[in-house]
Amino acid sequence: MNLAATEELARLGHLYPAVILHGRKAEDRQAAALRLARTLLCEAERSARPCGSCKHCSRIVWPSAKSDAFHADFRVLERDLKTSTSVAATKAFLQDAQVAPFEARGQVFVLASAESLTGGAANALLKTLEEPHISAPRHFLLLSPSQFDLLATVRSRSLAVFLGVSEAEFTEEMEALAESFAVCVRGFMSSGSILQLLAGADVLSRVSSWKDPRDATAWSQAAAIARRCCDLVESRGSRGLLNLAEQMLGGWQSRVRGIQAQRILEAMVVEALAPLAPKGETRDIRLVRSVNGG
Ligand SMILES: [Zn+2]
Structure with missing residues (x-):
């Protein structure tokens, strides 16, 4: 909430x-x-x-x-x-x-x-x-x-x-993850390959412990990384990244319903960032559908 x-x-x-x-x-x-x-x-x-x-x-x-x-x-x-x-x-x-x-x-x-x-x-x-x-x-x-x-x-x-993580909690480790995440986002913005987004979701999953499904901390850290990433990619990526950050703050609610954190992260990243593909075209969509069982 x-x-x-x-x-x-x-x-x-x-x-x-x-x-x-x-x-x-x-x-x-x-x-x-x-x-x-x-x-x-x-x-x-x-x-x-x-x-x-x-x-x-x-x-x-x-x-x-x-x-x-x-x-x-x-x-x-x-x-x-x-x-x-x-x-x-x-x-x-x-x-x-x-x-x-x-x-x-x-x-x-x-x-x-x-x-x-x-x-x-x-x-x-x-x-x-x-x-x-x-x-x-x-x-x-x-x-x-x-x-x-x-x-x-x-x-x-x-x-x-x-209310969110305090800025003082943006650690060097998170900065490094933000840079890795930005590499994936940039890769997707130039290639349109969904594999880049899945790799990005994997980077976000390394922020902290996801053990307690009710704990909002890991989600807010992942959201802070998405926000930081706005400064690291070209500006047309900002809107999608801010949407992603907003979505992730509520991610724990899906986890409480029994969905794995990794699957939620993948779905959120793909949904929020797919519009950033070159000319709106995404590749490997069928692959993602099979990964997510859809
Ligand atoms: Zn009043």
């Missing part, structure tokens, strides 16, 4: 009560939480949410010493200890979730470093998630570098929204 789709659920009033915002940097996760909170509490008409200027939107800001803006129905719990978020602080925070909203149609509670919840704190959160809300929608946004830093019991009750 990506952020845009999650915002749409929020507009329709169909958002899960607990959402994990993971990936990218802490500031990106905070920005995503603010955007989602505004979408949930904004008073503009649905399609215009978040408007950014109503009495709710304008006061939903990240707490800081510099600003005295405050919204009673938007709460943030920051890590209170050096390396963890304590049980006491978490319980006190969750107490506020037991009362009805003060001024908005719902409430939003943000756990800024959900990965740092102690076992007791995570259990207190779970207990709250299991209770039905009292009168108005109540949302919890759990911010964490990776969803896998959270307890499985918390994950299973939450919608995980992956």
Whole structure:
């Protein structure tokens, strides 16, 4: 699930009560939480949410010493200890979730470093998630570098929204893979041979471990490589590569349905990049059909 789709659920009033915002940097996760909170509490008409200027939107800001803006129905719990978020602080925070909203149609509670919840704190959160809300929608946004830093019991009750890999995670190894991938894409753009695309899919499959079918990390790394490749091939390749990157971010959903990662990568690469063949002609199509059993 990506952020845009999650915002749409929020507009329709169909958002899960607990959402994990993971990936990218802490500031990106905070920005995503603010955007989602505004979408949930904004008073503009649905399609215009978040408007950014109503009495709710304008006061939903990240707490800081510099600003005295405050919204009673938007709460943030920051890590209170050096390396963890304590049980006491978490319980006190969750107490506020037991009362009805003060001024908005719902409430939003943000756990800024959900990965740092102690076992007791995570259990207190779970207990709250299991209770039905009292009168108005109540949302919890759990911010964490990776969803896998959270307890499985918390994950299973939450919608995980992956914001992407942080730029700092674009390693030298990925750079080398991007260069190999670019060689395949260039080869296809000049020859039209599908074999080049299959070789490209094979390069992408080397990004990291594909063991856990629910893990979005390998997909986001493969997507980052496709995006990087835009700088390495002639510009007419950019559109297909960006489409490919977008598709791959959701690749884990097909894997959860039991399809092998390699097959998904091949299908996505061929579909997104086939239009880049010289004069739109592709060779070896029959070969691909037999490889994919079609
Ligand atoms: Zn608004």
